[in-house]
Amino acid sequence: MDAYAQLQQCLAEFHQGWNERREYKIRTSGGLEIRVEAIRHPSLIRQLNTFQGRVTARAERGAPNGPGSRPPSSLDALELLHEINTALTAWQPVTVCESADPDDTRACLRAFRDLRRRARWLLGYDPPTTLLDGHVCDHCGGALRVATDWSTDIRCAGHPDTPPCGTEYSRWQLAVDHIKELIP
Known part of the structure; x- marks a missing residue:
């Protein structure tokens, strides 16, 4: 898929949803059965407009004995x-x-992939991620991205001028490789 088609697909999540x-697995009389369902999500913009996130601890603090104001x-x-x-x-001009x-x-x-990633993180669809220092993708040499809590596998994040190649690495394999380096 060329960059313009990828851009249109990314923009569609903002305006049309995805x-x-x-x-999921379900136990039936015949054994364990794998089932598939399609979930339609509303647009990111619509969800952000109605988002009622929690107030941060910093916003909750105020004067101990005085009136205060905080956002809802x-x-x-x-x-x-x-x-x-x-x-x-x-x-x-580029999007049209x-x-x-x-x-x-x-x-x-x-730019829009970054905004989509941030929106999906804020809305709870994806965990927050960080770039993995000291490691690069074996296939394209791009940066690697992982969830900050290491709850996801490691994925290629690409270069600043190229998209990710799609390669994924097991987070457990990286831990095992690191431990092997520590053992003499």
């Missing part, structure tokens, strides 16, 4: 909506023109 495939919920969603709107305005400069299209795709 389908997610979920597999986290302002993170509002800030992210503003960033999305700013990006849509700034990248509008398939014949835009390929470098601009890839830069636009990176």
Whole structure:
């Protein structure tokens, strides 16, 4: 899939929503059966508009014996909506023109992938991630990304100018390799 098609697919999550495939197992009289369901999620923008996150501890603090004011919920969603709107305005010529400069299209795709990742993290679909220092992808030499709590496998994050190659590494294998280096 070319960069423009990937960009349109990414933008569709912001405006139209997306389908997610979920597999689950159920025990039947015939044994264990694997079933699949498709879940339709509303658009990220709609979800961010109605997001009622929790107030951070910092926002809850105030004067111990005085009146105070705090927001009814986290302002993170509002800030992210503003960033999305700013990006849509700034990248509008690229998002509507398939014949835009390929470098601009890839830069636009990176910007919206980052916004999508942040929105999905804020809404609870994905765990927060961080880049893994000292390691690169064996296939393309790109950076590697993992959940901050190590609850996901490690994935290629690509280079600043290229998308990820799709390679995944077992988080457990990295731990085993690290332990083997420590044992003489």
